[in-house]
Amino acid sequence: MPLKIKRSVCPYDCPDACGLLVEVVDGRAVKVRGDPDHPFTRGTLCPKMNRYQETVHSPLRLTHPLLRTGKKGTGQFQPISWEEAIERISTRWHEIIKRSGAEAILPYSYAGTMGLIQRNAGHPFFYKLGASRLERTICSPAKEAGWKAVMGDTPAPHPDEVAESDLVILWGINAIATNIHFLHGVKSARRKGAAVWLIDTYKNLTSTVVDQTYIVRPGSDGALALGLMHLLIQLNLIDIDFLNTHVQGFEELKEKILPQYPVQRVSHLTGLSIEALQSMAKSYGRAKKPFIRLGSGLSRYGNGAMAVRTIVCLPALVGAYGKRGAGCFTSTNTGEAFAMKEILREDFMEKKTRIVNMNQIGSALNELKDPPIESLYVYSSNPAAVAPDQNQVLKGLAREDLFTVVHERFMTDTARYADIVLPATSSLEQSDLYRSYGTYCIQRAKPAIPPLGESKSNWEAFSLLAKAMGFEDPFFRQSADDLIDHLLSIPSPMREGMDQKTFQSGKAVELSLPKDARTKFKTPSGKIEILNPKEPHPLPHYFPPYGGNEPFYLMTAPSFYALNSSFRERSDLRKKERGMLLKMNPADAEKKGLNEGEPVIAFNSLGEVSFLLRITPDVPQGVVVAEGIWWLEHAPGTRSVNALTSQRLTDRAQGSTFYDNTVDVRKASKC
């Protein structure tokens, strides 16, 4: 059989959105490589995706619709046809709508695939149905809110500009795991003499590729930024011309807020020494082009949006926003590249329906009334593993009166609780349109291989459901490619001058950035708004995170070998991770009488989770780290990390607070 090389895109929730070259033989993907023609991928992939074919052709892929035969959660099912599955779902939904109204039905989806068509395929359907709406704020809305409060709609710089910087700060981001291609630019900056810092709550893997790691107390970054700004003024390292021309509210910040953050207090709040703080301020103030790459970790706290807002003010003081290769990169906002309203079709909603926050799915399933949630339709997400307060989520999913449908590639923790499981195609089997939150690349993907078994894409599943529910609108009868063609026929300034032929051939092209992004800030005042009169607190300040009563702050950080709960089907990657570990400082382990490698239980008022203990000086005292989200079948106990995280939300934008939890730790057995 001849070998064909097809282009595709990595579908996962990762800022890099890599271009792929897929080697196909006889309808099977046999090898997957990074596309050398992709401007950001540059021919290399991360360790997770290097063998994507093993995920795509995994023997664990779901290939038939399934009907539950055993108790919820036990994973006992029998195969049924698509016709029967759709018939059962639509019959049940018609009954529920008649009895309780469509708001008793709730969709739950997130970012199993980032492709715009497949990711959002359910929106038009559920708007038309009149279902409850899901507030999709599990990831980083607080980070966006923090940026927006100061910079409005100002676009982030091109990520490769970092190569021109002389001081790169990786702030709350384990880039080697979560943004590996960004490090290409960081490395070139470093070769030219730039210093690279990591500011984190523990020495994550990225600390091995930087010059200096600063360990801060969880949730204290806002205080750090205020302290640095205070020191910059004292050291006379601010750019007065830039502040006078482009910034609103510097004087107010200087007079009213910064005096509250003398270096001693900031040292106390952050855990950084006075010397370290002074040295940071001097280096930052003297750098010609300081570039901050801000992760989302520090935004997942009760004070997360304010912390981000405060950090985003820092570059304004030294005029960094006015220079190429300097400033702050949170994420690219490419929302205007395509007419999203043509994908989402909010206009299908006849009246505004109830909103359920996805971080509070646990409470929603157990407590919502008028009407209670009677049916849950999950696609492109694994809430039993990824949502906070796992005990509440599992309790809700176990309700016998809840009719749950899960459209999935694998038998995940959530799928085990389904009444009906529908098999999903992988990204290599479906058409889509991709943009990225870490680059300005866009790409169109066509299927590289046929669907495995009877699996169907999200788009196809919703087409079938729309028909069964009697939706007449022609929108639901088009194919994914029809919709992509329609979107491409609508012009956007970001796509102006784009090379159509290259794009249609499946290669990545880059969107264009406004030329005046460094002098014209897209805020109501046209200036960088350190003072934002529309915010409940017009000036940034520091307030503590939620915290808790237990002795250790729990960092639920990303794993190098997985992406949220995706890739857990892969035993090769799981083996490299060496189990579901809890990392702890040697002094803490000694105090607790705990030994390397032994099973331990982390616990708080929400739950208990078993881990294997890893003792390491990379973690400071008072902090424990659990990297990755494991499937329950691979966990040492009966729960995974999110049994320890709460449903509390961020200060702004209703985001998740995964990092803002405390735990205690004890030996697993009392012998």
Ligand SMILES: Nc1nc2c(c(=O)[nH]1)N[C@H]1C(S)=C(S)[C@@H](COP(=O)(O)OP(=O)(O)OC[C@H]3O[C@@H](n4cnc5c(=O)[nH]c(N)nc54)[C@H](O)[C@@H]3O)O[C@H]1N2
């Ligand atoms: N390999 C891998 N890649 C991924 C993911 C994954 O799970 N694994 N997840 C994907 C997704 S959905 C997202 S949103 C992104 C996530 O990427 P980001 O959220 O942008 O950042 P992360 O790289 O997850 O790193 C978060 C870091 O923040 C640190 N941190 C926690 N609290 C604080 C704090 O108070 N202050 C400071 N300074 N640091 C703190 C953590 O220790 C951790 O190292 O990555 C994506 N890519």
Ligand SMILES: Nc1nc2c(c(=O)[nH]1)N[C@H]1C(S)=C(S)[C@@H](COP(=O)(O)OP(=O)(O)OC[C@H]3O[C@@H](n4cnc5c(=O)[nH]c(N)nc54)[C@H](O)[C@@H]3O)O[C@H]1N2
């Ligand atoms: N403890 C802790 N919990 C966290 C985080 C953390 O840092 N710590 N991070 C949070 C963050 S930032 C995020 S974004 C969320 C992510 O939460 P999710 O978006 O739920 O992410 P995944 O765990 O990757 O689950 C995605 C599922 O979609 C399926 N899938 C993939 N492609 C398709 C498709 O085309 N169709 C269908 N129907 N299914 C598909 C995959 O098989 C996978 O099971 O997790 C959050 N949870």
Ligand code: SF4
């Ligand atoms: S770095 Fe991110 S986008 Fe690139 S292959 Fe890995 S997961 Fe996919």
Ligand SMILES: [Mo]
């Ligand atoms: Mo995320």
